[in-house]
Amino acid sequence: MTLPAPLSGVVPPVCTPLTPEREVDTASLVRLVDHLVAGGVDGLFVLGSTSEVAYLTDRQRALVLDTVVRHVAGQVPVLAGAIDMTTPRVLDHVRALTKAGADAAVVTAPFYTRTHPAEVMGHFRSVAQGSGAPLIAYDLPSSVHTKLTAGAVLELAADGVLAGLKDSSGDEAGFREVVVGKRALTGPFAALTGSELTADSALAMGADGVVPGLGNVDPAGYARLYRACRAGDWPRARTEQERLCALFGMVRAGDPARMGPSSSALGAFKAALHLRGVITCPATAAPQIPLSPEETKTVAEHLTAAGLL
Template sequence: MTLPAPLTGVVPPVCTPLTPDREVDTASLTRLVDHLVEGGVDGLFVLGSTSEVAYLTDRQRALVLDTVVRHVGGQLPVLAGAIDMTTPRVLDHARALAGAGADAVVVTAPFYTRTHPAEVARHFRLVARGCPAPVFAYDLPVSVHTKLGADLVLELAEEGVLAGLKDSSGDEGGFRTVVLGKRLGLARFSVLTGSEVTVDSALAMGADGVVPGLGNVDPAGYVRLYRACREGDWARARAEQERLCGLFGMVAAGDPARMGGSSSALGAFKAALHLRGVITFPTTADPQIPLSPEETKTVGKHLAAAGLL
């Protein structure tokens, strides 16, 4: 389908359900897509951090996109992460994703190599020039160790290199600078927050939408939050945001003495989807460590407190 310009609303980064032998569980993936569509979301982002893209083989990445694109059938725009270390590898992914039906590709700064801002800018320009689909920048400094400066993002947006920004940096000042810059003639550029817990604040600033990992678990909650903000009902928005903040506490269910933050957060999202009957297995990709039964009970307590179990 034609990508709205700007893309607005709730665009969850779709989890990738896996079987116990770590293959893509396509049946669960289609149920998850139905769960998100029924929740009222405005688009889907596959092959991002919450999708465990870093752990998937190229074959699995292709299967995820093909499954989602075919199942959605043009009902919603599908964005896909072209996540890799350097420009030639990202271009290969981006062209393949666009050819397989992605409505836009999502690209980080280069990583592993140490880069200069001029090289980061060149990276995005070359990807946009070589890819037939619109390009969204993904600001994820915690993983790629490069912060996309607001001035650079706005410069690339003005050139038409970028169709939008997914900001998961936590830099609210920089995010606001991009939002303010958008008002000066960048009406078609989409500014999306990747923070689950400050959506009301981001929308009050002028953000176009949200890409919430927790939206896999409670898509309808984020849709209610988005609509309350757009209607200017800030009391209702605050109440919904605070309920979602409580639900987000599930990401700390895993014991940090034995697992990393990604294992805990992604394990919690998948455990929650399993407990809600959306996916068959709560399996996470290797080498992540699975939640214990007790940690899974903690996830269930967060679901119950939020009225989801």
């Protein structure tokens, strides 16, 4: 497996289109990949949170990865989540995705079990040693209940364990510490933000790229934002970021009295892709609750306001 050195640009976490029976809709997945590549993205991240990886069976995970790798055929790098609770299970996933042709594995800290920082460090070292795959650390404390400190990330990067970080922690100061610290590294390391709302700020502080779930809906918008930042055109970047912030309001379409925030956000992304004609069905995986027709209308209003419908 190979990665650009370092990985950079827009790398959206790809939604997993499902049929009404909650099976993977490979035809819609192929159309979504084409939509993203045509929008100017620089890589694809499958089997992450926005991909509903936690809801997919191993068979479905394998089908998603195989479909995307085969269809992309090397046009852009494909990162794949190896998201599981403990080191042996993660290693199994990483070996499988390596065999399937992914360019890097995205790995969280172990979860469910209560871990010590030394065990978290050992987890990443063991996965790297046991697989040989380029590893991107996924800092997602809201889901795994462990925060990856900047010091830990930089130590693992300096030791050649990590090829990058996807930061979804919301800790902008900690992320900045990684961005500053990586300048002293001798090997390539990608600092990627998972924030849809502060991508321009992250790029201004020196991030290599962005991994926005909303990038499924408007990949071209994030590609324009990235290019504006790289060109130092901060007024244009700010205007694009503010348009995307308004569009992101769709994630609150779902009624919090009857569904969780994940159902609302993922339901909104899929409803938007359905309304834009990219995927056939907006279904989310069980036990998530689908958006109502009225809530879907709210998503359509956001798309219209953003010039996408």
